[in-house]
Amino acid sequence: MAKPREQVRELPDLEKAQGGVVMRFAPNPSGPLHLGHARAAVLNDAYVHRYGGRYVLRIEDTDPKRVDPQAYTMVQEDLKWLGLGITDIVYQSDRFDLYYQYGEELIQRGGAYVCTCDNERFKAMKLAKEACPCRSTGIDETLESFKKMRDGGFEEGEATLRVRTDLDHPDPAMRDFPAFRILKSPPHPRMEGCLYPLMNFSVTVDDHLLGITHVIRGKDHIANTRRQRYIFDYFGWEPPVYRHYGRMGIEGVVLSTSQMRAGINAGEFQGWDDIRLGTLRAMARRGIKPEAVREAVLDIGIGETDISFSWENLFAKNRNIVDKIANRYFFVPDPVEIRIKGGPENWTAHPALHPGDEKSGSRTLDYTAPATLIPSNEATPGLKRLKDLFNIEIHNGDSTIQTATFAGESLADVRMKKAPIIQWLSPRNCIPCTLMTPDGDVHGMCEQAVKSELGNVVQFERVGFVRIDSISPEGIIAYFTHR
RNA sequence: GCUGCUAUAGUGUAGUCCGGCCAAUCAUUUCGGCCUUUCACGCCGAAGACUGGGGUUCGAAUCCCCAUAGCAGCACCA
Numbered sequence: 001m002a003k004p005r006e007q008v009r010e011l012p013d014l015e016k017a018q019g020g021v022v023m024r025f026a027p028n029p030s031g032p033l034h035l036g037h038a039r040a041a042v043l044n045d046a047y048v049h050r051y052g053g054r055y056v057l058r059i060e061d062t063d064p065k066r067v068d069p070q071a072y073t074m075v076q077e078d079l080k081w082l083g084l085g086i087t088d089i090v091y092q093s094d095r096f097d098l099y100y101q102y103g104e105e106l107i108q109r110g111g112a113y114v115c116t117c118d119n120e121r122f123k124a125m126k127l128a129k130e131a132c133p134c135r136s137t138g139i140d141e142t143l144e145s146f147k148k149m150r151d152g153g154f155e156e157g158e159a160t161l162r163v164r165t166d167l168d169h170p171d172p173a174m175r176d177f178p179a180f181r182i183l184k185s186p187p188h189p190r191m192e193g194c195l196y197p198l199m200n201f202s203v204t205v206d207d208h209l210l211g212i213t214h215v216i217r218g219k220d221h222i223a224n225t226r227r228q229r230y231i232f233d234y235f236g237w238e239p240p241v242y243r244h245y246g247r248m249g250i251e252g253v254v255l256s257t258s259q260m261r262a263g264i265n266a267g268e269f270q271g272w273d274d275i276r277l278g279t280l281r282a283m284a285r286r287g288i289k290p291e292a293v294r295e296a297v298l299d300i301g302i303g304e305t306d307i308s309f310s311w312e313n314l315f316a317k318n319r320n321i322v323d324k325i326a327n328r329y330f331f332v333p334d335p336v337e338i339r340i341k342g343g344p345e346n347w348t349a350h351p352a353l354h355p356g357d358e359k360s361g362s363r364t365l366d367y368t369a370p371a372t373l374i375p376s377n378e379a380t381p382g383l384k385r386l387k388d389l390f391n392i393e394i395h396n397g398d399s400t401i402q403t404a405t406f407a408g409e410s411l412a413d414v415r416m417k418k419a420p421i422i423q424w425l426s427p428r429n430c431i432p433c434t435l436m437t438p439d440g441d442v443h444g445m446c447e448q449a450v451k452s453e454l455g456n457v458v459q460f461e462r463v464g465f466v467r468i469d470s471i472s473p474e475g476i477i478a479y480f481t482h483r
Numbered sequence: 484g485c486u487g488c489u490a491u492a493g494u495g496u497a498g499u500c501c502g503g504c505c506a507a508u509c510a511u512u513u514c515g516g517c518c519u520u521u522c523a524c525g526c527c528g529a530a531g532a533c534u535g536g537g538g539u540u541c542g543a544a545u546c547c548c549c550a551u552a553g554c555a556g557c558a559c560c561a
Contacts, residue, residue, distance in 0.1 A: 028561050063560055119559070127485080127557080160559050171486035173557035181559035199561050219488060223556040226487090246489070247554055299510075300495060306554050310494040316511050323524055330521095349520095356524065387520055411520055421520055461521040483523075 014214055015241055020053035021213045028060050029071035031257035032272045033078035034279045042297040043216050045084045056088040056210055062202050064188040078280045082290050092202055093190040099197040102205045107142045111234035114145035115162045126175045129167050150195040156184050165230045173223045200224055204231040212240045219244035247306040253278040275479055276438055287457040287467030287481035292318035315482035322457050322465050327353040330423040331460035333444040335373035340392055343406030345369045349388040363449045366429050373425045373445055383419040423461055432475030
């Protein structure tokens with residue numbers, strides 16, 4: 001039967017997008033990408049797909065304190081996993097000469113001055129709507145000071161280039177914000193120099209130079225959008241169209257790169273792909289498919305409301321994808337051995353690899369009397385169906401090994417009596433498997449055939465979807481995805 | 484403190500601009516039932532929301548005001 005495919009909600013149209021767009025994803029290379037990044041990356045990607053155009057990946061590495069050299073490759077890996085249509089890649093660390101050049105031009109246009117005030121003092125004056133003494137410096141002198149900044153004539157914190165905005169602006173955040181700063185350590189992994197542009201400056205210059213037409217970013221950037229407007233105006237440039245979506249949190253996870261790093265360093269987490277983290281690589285390791293992330297993020301959309309994202313919604317998307325492709329296997333958690341009296345000596349079951357798809361074939365499971373493994377929580381007295389095998393009646397055992405008697409082959413019988421149909425394995429033909437879940441590890445046994453599923457998401461029947469993470473002589477490690 | 488943004492079911496969303504067709508959409512979730520050699524998938528049904536208070540109006544989720552709550556910015560971070 002054809003299943004009515006759930007339609008992905010349409011994102012609202014963008015203004016001035018009819019002729020195509022140029023959009024960007026601009027991460028700071030401080031660590032791998034997480035779900036928060038995915039929202040920005042996917043939303044922009046979706047619009048580029050809708051309207052056509054270019055999609056620029058801009059690595060915003062203008063703060064050496066927040067650059068993790070390994071992140072350059074991690075970001076690329078994560079984006080590849082997400083499957084975005086990136087058309088251009090630029091590194092801001094390659095563009096410092098441009099920033100200097102436009103910095104000078106901004107000064108020439110009277111839009112900036114070098115401020116050598118103490119930080120605290122400036123802050124106080126700003127809040128009092130007062131101009132600091134440096135504000136009235138002439139253009140030539142400012143150009144000289146700017147050159148001195150670039151040439152290392154100032155120590156860290158001694159000078160900063162400020163954009164001349166409006167000291168009377170009701171929002172203190174708008175008043176004469178900084179555009180360049182001095183930084184002498186740590187060294188930048190990709191460039192030399194001590195004069196660094198601040199985000200609002202480099203972003204404005206690049207958005208213009210790269211021809212960015214539309215920007216979709218979090219609403220924590222609303223103030224930056226307004227600040228950047230001053231720079232656009234000084235240069236006489238047309239700003240892009242902006243959309244700011246709301247803050248997003250995920251239940252039970254921190255989406256802060258620095259906090260995750262701290263947790264990893266403290267040994268709380270095993271690494272960036274620890275499944276308790278909200279990174280994309282953690283999700284991949286758990287068996288979440290990029291399409292699920294994409295759909296979930298598009299579903300959320302670009303609303304300005306702050307949201308608390310629920311794993312349930314992501315899992316539902318993923319289940320939808322994975323259910324169609326995951327092969328089915330038996331996993332017996334916390335196995336106990338039972339002995340069956342009166343049944344056949346040997347039996348072979350051929351359960352389908354995928355119940356909805358007969359073409360996928362079947363696997364072979366042997367039973368050799370009398371021992372079999374079943375989950376400990378099913379080792380209770382009563383009628384049970386060993387799935388695809390036969391029925392048994394478990395007795396009250398007075399020894400360590402529980403006994404059962406053969407109870408026929410009738411499926412209708414167990415159906416009528418509503419007896420549980422449980423998974424089982426022959427102790428002679430199974431392999432140890434540890435299932436890692438956010439709530440702890442579950443030890444058990446699984447079918448030998450699972451060894452052919454390395455890296456795949458499979459379903460352990462009656463347990464849930466899992467991703468086969470590793471296979472070794474000692475056994476299999478699987479990560480629990482979701483039910 | 485100053486500035487700004489937001490406010491629909493447990494979660495996410497549609498509707499809000501251009502009041503009536505909204506006793507409010509869809510998905511998820513939960514609970515029933517069906518199907519089924521899985522507690523998956525599928526199908527059927529049910530539950531569950533317009534932050535509060537005023538106002539305008541014949542009529543407000545939609546417009547106005549106030550309040551409350553959450554978030555963000557006021558960094559030599561992005």
